Amino acid sequence: MPSPDHASPILTVAGVSKTYEGGFQALKTIDLKIARGEIFALLGPNGAGKTTLISIICGIVNRSSGTVTVDGRDIDKDYRVVRSMIGLVPQELTTDAFESVFDTVSFSRGLFGKKKDPAHIEKVLRDLSLWDKRDNKIMTLSGGMKRRVMIAKALSHEPQLLFLDEPTAGVDVALRRDMWEVVRKLSEAGVTIILTTHYIEEAEMMADRIGVISRGQLILVEDKTELMRKLGHKELTLHLMEPLAALPEGFSDYDLSLSDDGAMLTYSYDTKAERTGIASLIRRLAEDGIRFRDLSTKQSTLEEIFVNLVEDRS
Numbered sequence: 001m002p003s004p005d006h007a008s009p010i011l012t013v014a015g016v017s018k019t020y021e022g023g024f025q026a027l028k029t030i031d032l033k034i035a036r037g038e039i040f041a042l043l044g045p046n047g048a049g050k051t052t053l054i055s056i057i058c059g060i061v062n063r064s065s066g067t068v069t070v071d072g073r074d075i076d077k078d079y080r081v082v083r084s085m086i087g088l089v090p091q092e093l094t095t096d097a098f099e100s101v102f103d104t105v106s107f108s109r110g111l112f113g114k115k116k117d118p119a120h121i122e123k124v125l126r127d128l129s130l131w132d133k134r135d136n137k138i139m140t141l142s143g144g145m146k147r148r149v150m151i152a153k154a155l156s157h158e159p160q161l162l163f164l165d166e167p168t169a170g171v172d173v174a175l176r177r178d179m180w181e182v183v184r185k186l187s188e189a190g191v192t193i194i195l196t197t198h199y200i201e202e203a204e205m206m207a208d209r210i211g212v213i214s215r216g217q218l219i220l221v222e223d224k225t226e227l228m229r230k231l232g233h234k235e236l237t238l239h240l241m242e243p244l245a246a247l248p249e250g251f252s253d254y255d256l257s258l259s260d261d262g263a264m265l266t267y268s269y270d271t272k273a274e275r276t277g278i279a280s281l282i283r284r285l286a287e288d289g290i291r292f293r294d295l296s297t298k299q300s301t302l303e304e305i306f307v308n309l310v311e312d313r314s
Protein backbone atom coordinates (compact mmCIF):
# COMPACT_ATOMS: atom_id res chain seq x y z
CA MET A 1 0.00 0.00 0.00
CA PRO A 2 1.43 3.46 -0.85
CA SER A 3 2.08 5.48 2.28
CA PRO A 4 -0.06 8.58 2.80
CA ASP A 5 1.29 11.66 0.99
CA HIS A 6 1.20 14.50 3.48
CA ALA A 7 2.90 16.96 1.11
CA SER A 8 -0.13 17.40 -1.16
CA PRO A 9 -3.29 16.94 0.87
CA ILE A 10 -6.39 15.69 -0.90
CA LEU A 11 -8.57 17.63 1.52
CA THR A 12 -7.94 20.93 3.27
CA VAL A 13 -10.42 22.33 5.77
CA ALA A 14 -9.48 25.83 6.94
CA GLY A 15 -11.26 27.85 9.60
CA VAL A 16 -14.57 26.06 9.14
CA SER A 17 -17.28 26.80 11.68
CA LYS A 18 -20.99 26.13 11.83
CA THR A 19 -23.77 27.77 13.76
CA TYR A 20 -27.15 26.23 13.03
CA GLU A 21 -30.25 28.38 12.65
CA GLY A 22 -31.45 28.98 16.15
CA GLY A 23 -27.94 29.81 17.26
CA PHE A 24 -26.43 26.45 18.21
CA GLN A 25 -22.73 26.40 17.41
CA ALA A 26 -22.02 22.85 16.27
CA LEU A 27 -18.48 23.53 15.04
CA LYS A 28 -16.02 26.07 16.44
CA THR A 29 -13.00 26.60 14.16
CA ILE A 30 -11.89 23.46 12.39
CA ASP A 31 -8.57 23.19 10.56
CA LEU A 32 -7.66 19.84 9.09
CA LYS A 33 -5.57 18.40 6.26
CA ILE A 34 -6.05 14.88 4.99
CA ALA A 35 -3.27 13.18 3.08
CA ARG A 36 -3.88 11.21 -0.07
CA GLY A 37 -4.25 7.54 0.70
CA GLU A 38 -4.74 7.73 4.45
CA ILE A 39 -7.48 6.32 6.62
CA PHE A 40 -8.52 9.05 9.01
CA ALA A 41 -10.88 8.41 11.88
CA LEU A 42 -12.87 11.25 13.34
CA LEU A 43 -13.57 10.05 16.84
CA GLY A 44 -16.00 11.70 19.19
CA PRO A 45 -19.05 11.19 21.34
CA ASN A 46 -22.64 11.70 20.10
CA GLY A 47 -23.36 15.26 19.16
CA ALA A 48 -19.67 16.27 18.92
CA GLY A 49 -20.09 17.60 15.37
CA LYS A 50 -18.78 14.73 13.23
CA THR A 51 -21.74 14.53 10.88
CA THR A 52 -21.89 18.30 10.61
CA LEU A 53 -18.26 18.45 9.53
CA ILE A 54 -18.50 15.77 6.87
CA SER A 55 -21.82 17.14 5.64
CA ILE A 56 -20.15 20.52 5.11
CA ILE A 57 -17.30 18.94 3.15
CA CYS A 58 -19.80 17.01 1.03
CA GLY A 59 -21.79 20.16 0.32
CA ILE A 60 -24.94 19.03 2.15
CA VAL A 61 -24.77 21.56 4.99
CA ASN A 62 -23.71 25.19 4.52
CA ARG A 63 -20.84 26.32 6.68
CA SER A 64 -20.87 29.62 8.57
CA SER A 65 -17.23 30.40 7.79
CA GLY A 66 -14.04 28.97 6.38
CA THR A 67 -12.94 27.22 3.20
CA VAL A 68 -12.79 23.65 1.99
CA THR A 69 -10.67 22.46 -0.92
CA VAL A 70 -10.53 18.99 -2.40
CA ASP A 71 -7.48 18.22 -4.51
CA GLY A 72 -6.82 21.98 -4.58
CA ARG A 73 -10.33 22.87 -5.82
CA ASP A 74 -12.67 25.07 -3.85
CA ILE A 75 -15.93 23.31 -2.97
CA ASP A 76 -18.04 26.33 -3.90
CA LYS A 77 -16.32 27.40 -7.11
CA ASP A 78 -15.90 23.87 -8.47
CA TYR A 79 -18.90 22.28 -6.82
CA ARG A 80 -19.72 19.67 -9.46
CA VAL A 81 -16.15 18.54 -9.98
CA VAL A 82 -15.48 18.38 -6.27
CA ARG A 83 -18.71 16.53 -5.55
CA SER A 84 -17.85 13.93 -8.18
CA MET A 85 -14.54 13.29 -6.42
CA ILE A 86 -16.32 12.48 -3.18
CA GLY A 87 -18.31 9.45 -2.11
CA LEU A 88 -20.47 9.60 1.00
CA VAL A 89 -21.92 6.70 2.91
CA PRO A 90 -24.46 8.32 5.22
CA GLN A 91 -25.62 6.99 8.57
CA GLU A 92 -29.13 6.34 7.41
CA LEU A 93 -29.96 3.69 4.85
CA THR A 94 -31.53 5.58 1.98
CA THR A 95 -32.21 3.32 -0.96
CA ASP A 96 -35.20 2.43 -3.01
CA ALA A 97 -36.47 -0.81 -1.51
CA PHE A 98 -37.99 -2.14 -4.74
CA GLU A 99 -35.01 -1.72 -7.03
CA SER A 100 -32.38 -4.36 -7.66
CA VAL A 101 -28.90 -3.99 -6.24
CA PHE A 102 -27.33 -3.57 -9.68
CA ASP A 103 -29.82 -0.93 -10.86
CA THR A 104 -29.56 1.07 -7.64
CA VAL A 105 -25.80 1.24 -7.84
CA SER A 106 -25.77 2.01 -11.59
CA PHE A 107 -28.31 4.76 -11.07
CA SER A 108 -26.11 6.40 -8.43
CA ARG A 109 -23.28 6.63 -10.94
CA GLY A 110 -25.58 8.43 -13.36
CA LEU A 111 -26.34 11.07 -10.73
CA PHE A 112 -22.78 12.28 -11.02
CA GLY A 113 -23.02 12.68 -14.76
CA LYS A 114 -20.74 9.71 -15.39
CA LYS A 115 -21.25 7.46 -18.41
CA LYS A 116 -22.66 3.99 -17.76
CA ASP A 117 -19.93 1.52 -16.95
CA PRO A 118 -21.31 -1.93 -16.16
CA ALA A 119 -17.77 -3.32 -15.81
CA HIS A 120 -17.02 -0.85 -13.02
CA ILE A 121 -20.30 -1.57 -11.27
CA GLU A 122 -19.53 -5.27 -11.49
CA LYS A 123 -16.11 -4.69 -9.91
CA VAL A 124 -17.58 -2.66 -7.07
CA LEU A 125 -20.24 -5.29 -6.40
CA ARG A 126 -17.70 -8.09 -6.51
CA ASP A 127 -15.32 -6.25 -4.15
CA LEU A 128 -18.16 -5.86 -1.67
CA SER A 129 -19.31 -9.47 -2.06
CA LEU A 130 -22.60 -8.26 -3.52
CA TRP A 131 -22.30 -9.73 -6.98
CA ASP A 132 -24.41 -12.79 -6.12
CA LYS A 133 -27.13 -10.44 -4.92
CA ARG A 134 -27.08 -8.15 -7.95
CA ASP A 135 -30.63 -9.04 -9.03
CA ASN A 136 -32.11 -9.03 -5.52
CA LYS A 137 -34.45 -6.26 -4.48
CA ILE A 138 -32.93 -4.10 -1.75
CA MET A 139 -35.76 -4.84 0.66
CA THR A 140 -34.93 -8.55 0.66
CA LEU A 141 -31.37 -7.96 1.92
CA SER A 142 -30.08 -8.20 5.48
CA GLY A 143 -29.07 -5.02 7.29
CA GLY A 144 -25.40 -5.78 6.69
CA MET A 145 -25.94 -6.28 2.97
CA LYS A 146 -27.91 -3.02 2.79
CA ARG A 147 -24.92 -1.25 4.29
CA ARG A 148 -22.70 -2.75 1.65
CA VAL A 149 -25.12 -1.47 -1.00
CA MET A 150 -24.74 2.02 0.51
CA ILE A 151 -20.97 1.71 0.13
CA ALA A 152 -21.35 0.42 -3.44
CA LYS A 153 -23.54 3.43 -4.28
CA ALA A 154 -20.94 5.76 -2.85
CA LEU A 155 -18.23 4.09 -4.95
CA SER A 156 -20.26 3.89 -8.16
CA HIS A 157 -18.77 7.07 -9.61
CA GLU A 158 -15.14 6.26 -8.72
CA PRO A 159 -14.54 8.84 -5.99
CA GLN A 160 -11.04 9.51 -4.67
CA LEU A 161 -12.25 10.45 -1.24
CA LEU A 162 -14.76 8.33 0.63
CA PHE A 163 -16.63 9.40 3.76
CA LEU A 164 -18.17 6.77 5.97
CA ASP A 165 -20.44 8.18 8.64
CA GLU A 166 -20.58 5.69 11.51
CA PRO A 167 -20.17 2.72 9.18
CA THR A 168 -20.70 0.12 11.86
CA ALA A 169 -23.15 1.80 14.24
CA GLY A 170 -25.55 -0.85 15.45
CA VAL A 171 -24.07 -3.76 13.54
CA ASP A 172 -22.95 -6.95 15.21
CA VAL A 173 -19.33 -7.82 15.89
CA ALA A 174 -18.90 -10.20 12.95
CA LEU A 175 -20.32 -7.70 10.52
CA ARG A 176 -18.21 -4.92 12.00
CA ARG A 177 -15.10 -6.96 11.24
CA ASP A 178 -16.35 -7.52 7.69
CA MET A 179 -16.82 -3.80 7.25
CA TRP A 180 -13.30 -3.11 8.47
CA GLU A 181 -12.02 -5.58 5.90
CA VAL A 182 -14.00 -3.78 3.20
CA VAL A 183 -12.53 -0.43 4.24
CA ARG A 184 -9.02 -1.84 4.29
CA LYS A 185 -9.44 -3.19 0.75
CA LEU A 186 -10.72 0.16 -0.47
CA SER A 187 -7.73 1.86 1.05
CA GLU A 188 -5.39 -0.60 -0.63
CA ALA A 189 -7.11 0.23 -3.91
CA GLY A 190 -6.04 3.87 -3.40
CA VAL A 191 -9.18 5.49 -1.98
CA THR A 192 -8.62 8.04 0.79
CA ILE A 193 -10.99 7.26 3.64
CA ILE A 194 -12.46 9.40 6.36
CA LEU A 195 -14.69 7.63 8.80
CA THR A 196 -16.55 8.90 11.81
CA THR A 197 -17.02 6.70 14.77
CA HIS A 198 -17.66 6.72 18.45
CA TYR A 199 -16.18 3.25 18.76
CA ILE A 200 -12.65 3.68 19.99
CA GLU A 201 -11.85 0.15 18.96
CA GLU A 202 -12.80 1.02 15.41
CA ALA A 203 -10.44 3.99 15.30
CA GLU A 204 -7.72 1.89 16.86
CA MET A 205 -8.18 -0.94 14.37
CA MET A 206 -8.61 1.09 11.23
CA ALA A 207 -7.02 4.47 11.23
CA ASP A 208 -3.60 5.78 10.26
CA ARG A 209 -4.47 9.03 12.01
CA ILE A 210 -7.09 9.96 14.52
CA GLY A 211 -8.81 13.25 15.14
CA VAL A 212 -10.67 13.57 18.41
CA ILE A 213 -13.65 15.91 18.21
CA SER A 214 -15.49 17.12 21.28
CA ARG A 215 -18.14 19.83 21.50
CA GLY A 216 -17.41 21.12 18.00
CA GLN A 217 -13.66 21.33 18.44
CA LEU A 218 -10.89 19.13 17.14
CA ILE A 219 -9.05 18.70 20.38
CA LEU A 220 -6.35 16.50 18.96
CA VAL A 221 -5.11 15.17 15.61
CA GLU A 222 -2.37 12.62 15.78
CA ASP A 223 -0.82 9.67 14.08
CA LYS A 224 -2.35 6.65 15.79
CA THR A 225 0.84 4.96 16.91
CA GLU A 226 2.33 8.30 17.96
CA LEU A 227 -0.83 9.09 19.93
CA MET A 228 -0.62 5.85 21.78
CA ARG A 229 3.10 6.30 22.42
CA LYS A 230 2.80 9.91 23.58
CA LEU A 231 -0.18 9.60 25.83
CA GLY A 232 0.20 6.04 26.84
CA HIS A 233 1.23 4.52 30.06
CA LYS A 234 2.67 1.10 30.23
CA GLU A 235 2.33 -1.49 32.89
CA LEU A 236 4.90 -4.03 33.87
CA THR A 237 3.53 -6.99 35.79
CA LEU A 238 5.84 -9.27 37.74
CA HIS A 239 4.54 -12.73 38.53
CA LEU A 240 6.13 -13.45 41.89
CA MET A 241 7.70 -16.70 43.07
CA GLU A 242 6.21 -16.24 46.54
CA PRO A 243 3.10 -14.13 47.16
CA LEU A 244 3.51 -10.99 49.26
CA ALA A 245 1.20 -10.09 52.12
CA ALA A 246 1.60 -6.36 51.45
CA LEU A 247 3.43 -3.96 49.18
CA PRO A 248 7.14 -4.04 49.99
CA GLU A 249 8.34 -1.13 52.10
CA GLY A 250 10.70 1.51 50.81
CA PHE A 251 9.29 1.54 47.27
CA SER A 252 7.17 4.67 47.58
CA ASP A 253 9.01 6.22 44.60
CA TYR A 254 7.45 3.61 42.37
CA ASP A 255 3.81 3.44 41.29
CA LEU A 256 3.26 -0.14 42.44
CA SER A 257 0.17 -2.18 43.12
CA LEU A 258 -0.30 -5.69 44.38
CA SER A 259 -2.95 -8.12 43.21
CA ASP A 260 -5.48 -9.34 45.78
CA ASP A 261 -3.78 -12.72 46.08
CA GLY A 262 -0.38 -11.04 46.45
CA ALA A 263 1.04 -13.01 43.52
CA MET A 264 1.40 -10.18 41.03
CA LEU A 265 3.15 -6.87 41.43
CA THR A 266 2.30 -4.23 38.84
CA TYR A 267 4.40 -1.18 38.07
CA SER A 268 2.86 1.67 36.02
CA TYR A 269 5.27 3.94 34.22
CA ASP A 270 5.14 6.75 31.74
CA THR A 271 6.40 5.90 28.28
CA LYS A 272 7.29 9.58 27.75
CA ALA A 273 9.68 9.65 30.69
CA GLU A 274 13.40 9.65 29.99
CA ARG A 275 13.91 6.70 32.30
CA THR A 276 11.28 4.09 32.89
CA GLY A 277 12.74 3.05 36.24
CA ILE A 278 12.36 -0.61 35.37
CA ALA A 279 16.02 -1.52 35.76
CA SER A 280 16.35 0.09 39.19
CA LEU A 281 13.05 -1.40 40.37
CA ILE A 282 14.11 -4.92 39.43
CA ARG A 283 17.53 -4.42 41.07
CA ARG A 284 15.95 -3.20 44.29
CA LEU A 285 13.43 -6.03 44.37
CA ALA A 286 16.27 -8.50 43.95
CA GLU A 287 18.13 -6.85 46.85
CA ASP A 288 15.01 -7.34 48.98
CA GLY A 289 14.85 -10.99 47.99
CA ILE A 290 11.64 -10.57 46.00
CA ARG A 291 11.95 -12.92 43.07
CA PHE A 292 9.67 -13.35 40.08
CA ARG A 293 9.20 -16.18 37.65
CA ASP A 294 7.74 -14.23 34.74
CA LEU A 295 6.91 -10.71 33.64
CA SER A 296 4.60 -9.08 31.13
CA THR A 297 3.98 -5.55 29.88
CA LYS A 298 0.80 -3.92 28.66
CA GLN A 299 0.37 -0.65 26.73
CA SER A 300 -2.70 1.40 27.63
CA THR A 301 -5.39 1.21 25.00
CA LEU A 302 -6.79 4.07 23.03
CA GLU A 303 -9.91 3.76 25.15
CA GLU A 304 -7.96 4.62 28.30
CA ILE A 305 -6.20 7.45 26.48
CA PHE A 306 -9.51 8.83 25.24
CA VAL A 307 -11.09 8.75 28.68
CA ASN A 308 -8.04 10.54 30.11
CA LEU A 309 -8.23 13.20 27.41
CA VAL A 310 -11.89 13.92 27.94
CA GLU A 311 -11.44 13.93 31.73
CA ASP A 312 -8.55 16.39 31.41
CA ARG A 313 -10.83 18.84 29.68
CA SER A 314 -13.88 18.58 31.87
Ligand SMILES: Nc1ncnc2c1ncn2[C@@H]1O[C@H](COP(=O)(O)OP(=O)(O)OP(=O)(O)O)[C@@H](O)[C@H]1O
Pocket: 020, 021, 022, 024, 026, 044, 045, 046, 047, 048, 049, 050, 051, 052, 053, 198
Ligand atom coordinates in the same frame (compact mmCIF):
# COMPACT_ATOMS: atom_id res chain seq x y z
N1 LIG B 1 -30.09 20.97 11.61
C1 LIG B 1 -29.70 21.21 12.85
N2 LIG B 1 -30.18 22.26 13.56
C2 LIG B 1 -29.76 22.51 14.80
N3 LIG B 1 -28.85 21.77 15.47
C3 LIG B 1 -28.33 20.73 14.83
C4 LIG B 1 -28.71 20.37 13.48
N4 LIG B 1 -28.03 19.28 13.12
C5 LIG B 1 -27.24 18.94 14.17
N5 LIG B 1 -27.42 19.81 15.19
C6 LIG B 1 -26.74 19.77 16.49
O1 LIG B 1 -25.34 19.92 16.28
C7 LIG B 1 -24.60 19.07 17.17
C8 LIG B 1 -23.67 18.19 16.38
O2 LIG B 1 -24.41 17.26 15.64
P1 LIG B 1 -23.73 16.16 14.70
O3 LIG B 1 -24.81 15.35 14.08
O4 LIG B 1 -22.76 16.82 13.80
O5 LIG B 1 -22.95 15.29 15.78
P2 LIG B 1 -22.22 13.91 15.62
O6 LIG B 1 -20.88 14.06 16.24
O7 LIG B 1 -22.28 13.45 14.22
O8 LIG B 1 -23.08 12.98 16.56
P3 LIG B 1 -23.79 11.59 16.25
O9 LIG B 1 -22.74 10.57 16.47
O10 LIG B 1 -24.85 11.55 17.28
O11 LIG B 1 -24.31 11.64 14.86
C9 LIG B 1 -25.64 18.31 17.96
O12 LIG B 1 -25.77 18.94 19.21
C10 LIG B 1 -26.89 18.42 17.15
O13 LIG B 1 -28.03 18.42 17.99
